[in-house]
Amino acid sequence: MTSDSSLAIELIDIWKRFPGVIANAGATLSVKKGTIHAVLGENGAGKSTLMNILSGVYRPDEGQVRINGNQHWFHSPSDALTSGIGMVHQEFRLVPSFTVAENVVLGASEKIIRRSLIEKEVEQIAQQFGLAIDPTRPVWQLSMGERQRVEILKTLWRKAQILILDEPTAVLTPAEADELGNVLRRMAEDGRTVVFISHKLHEVTAFCDEATVLRGGKTVASSLKVEEVNESDLAGLMVGSSPVISERPPHQEPGEAMLTIEELGTLDDRFLPAVKNLDLTVKSGEIVGIAGVSGNGQREMAQAIAGLRPITSGKITISGKDLTNAPPSERFTAGLGYVPEDRLGIGLAPRLTVIENAILRCYRNLRKSIFLVSEQAVNYCKEIIDRFGVRTGPIDDPIAGLSGGNLQRLLVGRELSGNPKVVLAAQPTRGLDVQGVKAIQDLLIAERAEGVAVLLISEDLDELLTLSDRLLVMHEGEIVKEFDPTTAHRHEIGAAMAGKRDES
Amino acid sequence: MKRLVLVRREQPLRGGQPLSFLIGLLVALLAGILLLVASGHNPIEIYERLFNSSVGSSNAWAKTLNRAVPLGLAGLAVAVAGSMGLWNIGAEGQILAGAMMAAWMAQIFDTLSSPILIPIMLIASILGGALLASGPGIARAQIGVNEIITTLMLNEVALRLLQWLIHGPWKDPESRGFPLAPLLADEARLPKLFGRAHWGVIIAFLVIALFGFVVSRTAWGYELKVAGSSGATARYAGISLNKKIITVMVLSGGIAGLAGGIELSGTSDRIVEGVSGGYGFAGIIVAALALMRPSGVAAVALIFGAVQVGGLSIQTLGVSSSVSTILQALILFGAIGAGVFNRYSLKSVKREKKGGST
Numbered sequence: 001m002t003s004d005s006s007l008a009i010e011l012i013d014i015w016k017r018f019p020g021v022i023a024n025a026g027a028t029l030s031v032k033k034g035t036i037h038a039v040l041g042e043n044g045a046g047k048s049t050l051m052n053i054l055s056g057v058y059r060p061d062e063g064q065v066r067i068n069g070n071q072h073w074f075h076s077p078s079d080a081l082t083s084g085i086g087m088v089h090q091e092f093r094l095v096p097s098f099t100v101a102e103n104v105v106l107g108a109s110e111k112i113i114r115r116s117l118i119e120k121e122v123e124q125i126a127q128q129f130g131l132a133i134d135p136t137r138p139v140w141q142l143s144m145g146e147r148q149r150v151e152i153l154k155t156l157w158r159k160a161q162i163l164i165l166d167e168p169t170a171v172l173t174p175a176e177a178d179e180l181g182n183v184l185r186r187m188a189e190d191g192r193t194v195v196f197i198s199h200k201l202h203e204v205t206a207f208c209d210e211a212t213v214l215r216g217g218k219t220v221a222s223s224l225k226v227e228e229v230n231e232s233d234l235a236g237l238m239v240g241s242s243p244v245i246s247e248r249p250p251h252q253e254p255g256e257a258m259l260t261i262e263e264l265g266t267l268d269d270r271f272l273p274a275v276k277n278l279d280l281t282v283k284s285g286e287i288v289g290i291a292g293v294s295g296n297g298q299r300e301m302a303q304a305i306a307g308l309r310p311i312t313s314g315k316i317t318i319s320g321k322d323l324t325n326a327p328p329s330e331r332f333t334a335g336l337g338y339v340p341e342d343r344l345g346i347g348l349a350p351r352l353t354v355i356e357n358a359i360l361r362c363y364r365n366l367r368k369s370i371f372l373v374s375e376q377a378v379n380y381c382k383e384i385i386d387r388f389g390v391r392t393g394p395i396d397d398p399i400a401g402l403s404g405g406n407l408q409r410l411l412v413g414r415e416l417s418g419n420p421k422v423v424l425a426a427q428p429t430r431g432l433d434v435q436g437v438k439a440i441q442d443l444l445i446a447e448r449a450e451g452v453a454v455l456l457i458s459e460d461l462d463e464l465l466t467l468s469d470r471l472l473v474m475h476e477g478e479i480v481k482e483f484d485p486t487t488a489h490r491h492e493i494g495a496a497m498a499g500k501r502d503e504s
Numbered sequence: 505m506k507r508l509v510l511v512r513r514e515q516p517l518r519g520g521q522p523l524s525f526l527i528g529l530l531v532a533l534l535a536g537i538l539l540l541v542a543s544g545h546n547p548i549e550i551y552e553r554l555f556n557s558s559v560g561s562s563n564a565w566a567k568t569l570n571r572a573v574p575l576g577l578a579g580l581a582v583a584v585a586g587s588m589g590l591w592n593i594g595a596e597g598q599i600l601a602g603a604m605m606a607a608w609m610a611q612i613f614d615t616l617s618s619p620i621l622i623p624i625m626l627i628a629s630i631l632g633g634a635l636l637a638s639g640p641g642i643a644r645a646q647i648g649v650n651e652i653i654t655t656l657m658l659n660e661v662a663l664r665l666l667q668w669l670i671h672g673p674w675k676d677p678e679s680r681g682f683p684l685a686p687l688l689a690d691e692a693r694l695p696k697l698f699g700r701a702h703w704g705v706i707i708a709f710l711v712i713a714l715f716g717f718v719v720s721r722t723a724w725g726y727e728l729k730v731a732g733s734s735g736a737t738a739r740y741a742g743i744s745l746n747k748k749i750i751t752v753m754v755l756s757g758g759i760a761g762l763a764g765g766i767e768l769s770g771t772s773d774r775i776v777e778g779v780s781g782g783y784g785f786a787g788i789i790v791a792a793l794a795l796m797r798p799s800g801v802a803a804v805a806l807i808f809g810a811v812q813v814g815g816l817s818i819q820t821l822g823v824s825s826s827v828s829t830i831l832q833a834l835i836l837f838g839a840i841g842a843g844v845f846n847r848y849s850l851k852s853v854k855r856e857k858k859g860g861s862t
Binding site for chain 2: 306308327329332338346348349350351352356361363364367370371372373
């Protein structure tokens, strides 16, 4: 069977089921050669699964994959690569101690490789597409944007004609994202086909030719010409109804200082200074937002406040109590609720059950006899589930079966159930669907109304502008500027995120 | 073309455990027929002996139970450490340490009577195993030394110490040059339960039950599992990791040491080089087949013990030890390994064409 020869990719009626989840329910996608094609959809819409099928990571339960009109059945990503399909994943797959060129050739079938030759080749490809990078530098020295270029170079060096990028701009600054757009345009002009997964609408309209929208595992709009649609049309297709976003909470006068941080200093995982002399106060009944490009010390600051990272200097006080050297559990008891950025690595234990995760912070207090699970613990767990709307099976089941949104509800619910005085929320809505985002944001707003001091670290500027009473911008481990979110201009915030300081 | 893949079930199959055991056993025995016929044996005769010698009589049960004791305790030692994500590969050496300590006590307190001497010996065996495992535990907790390597290497240390003892100070003057320690006095031997089965069966069962309960039901066991899930999560929950690593390694070593004490006092009756019987390494298999759950090791050890006893017995019918070992592995793998189908189902998937065509 032959089909339209102008199409590089055709995915026809793809079904993929996982236990308890249908990730793709008859999804289709057709992409013309030499174009940049956006695949849009919310988290859980089935974008990543569909792309993993296209790149050979998963095999579809039903459906056809056609590349340049020929039906294919890939067994592995390298199989797909042989057919000219390369994928740049969200999490980079690079060896930090290897150089750029070494990473590019890693896994190549050639047995004998000449370093200088590879370095020249990589340099040449990089120049051809405008990817500024030095092939001899080790990867650990590179920024996230540069690492992404290495991933792209890996596929180009293997002569991929079809490039899939899974949410490539999530790790980039706005300027880097624009630059990536230019690179992708050059590749399309060179005759390559680019599939661009995103949920950032302005990027789609800025540098894609066509867009396919997925919802609930199905294709709801295929190959829309980007010139003919606007961002709100696309948003409407993605969510199926008008987008629900939390409203700005009414103004309220903040109370006394609940969280005080003075001259905080801490190191990152490479033992380099990550936070330098940071002063911060969050008062009762206010939400203080921390904006910044990721990797500017936000993660380290949060971990230091929570007691998970040793500090090199400074003082941490919660409602007047000095907790500078207190262990994490004592901080929880003193009224600090912490929603870590790394949900399954720190916040939850994936192999344990729902109830075992629910009581993680307070099992010592809930226990009456030698038994871990008391009636009190069961009630406590059920209360979290009811109050925070966690959709789950039996509480004795492992949490591995819960969706991302429900995991986060369980985690946030647990941290809020102790009636905290201070809530430290790091990327609390990242990766959640619209309902999940709204639920978590509403919880934070409710805590503020109760007089809780909320420190919100987020990469989503809209979220920060909506929720915060004060917005602080962090750059290279320091607070560089404070904004009033009701009057701040986005470009000013952007400039501060890039390191522009207050003139004073 | 079709291909079979394993798909995880949403819920484990209800009542699937005995069913998969029987079906797995049957498949293994059928495959074993091929093996036995190919090696020139009469499968019916061999299987009859295999069954009769392991579970066919009270005498057979006694042998099986006696073997299951060190297997179960060694498996428990590995599984307790494994619940926290630690690997105790040193159960073999800890068994030796336990046996040596027990034998030493029997020498020192040779005037005491059984009801006092035997508890002293068993407590000493626990201390011996615990002592040997404490080093790796402390090194892991304080400076992050990989416990797999240290526990593995200490096996050799324990073995060399034992060799020195039986070639030197503990050598039995009546052994006519063989490296053997003297036989234990009657007071130092575990009393019999029935036939040749000794009281170690009861002790091992109680210890396994105790740890099964502690790990799955108590806060202490919960902390182990949280720590095993992720060190960062444990710190976040306020669990002190270092102390726990040392405690768990010491307990794990103590359990293995107890296996050595029981094996000496109940079965081998003297210190010889093979007193540990490879149980320490078999314990890793027991723990793995029990999915690192302390509560699961008793059943696995019992099956393992029966298969070993039967496997030894059929060698007297002329089955070579290698064929016997293959048969043992088949049965063990079939009967226990089939349990995977309680959690996974087999699904056939179509594939039309080999991918990556050019």
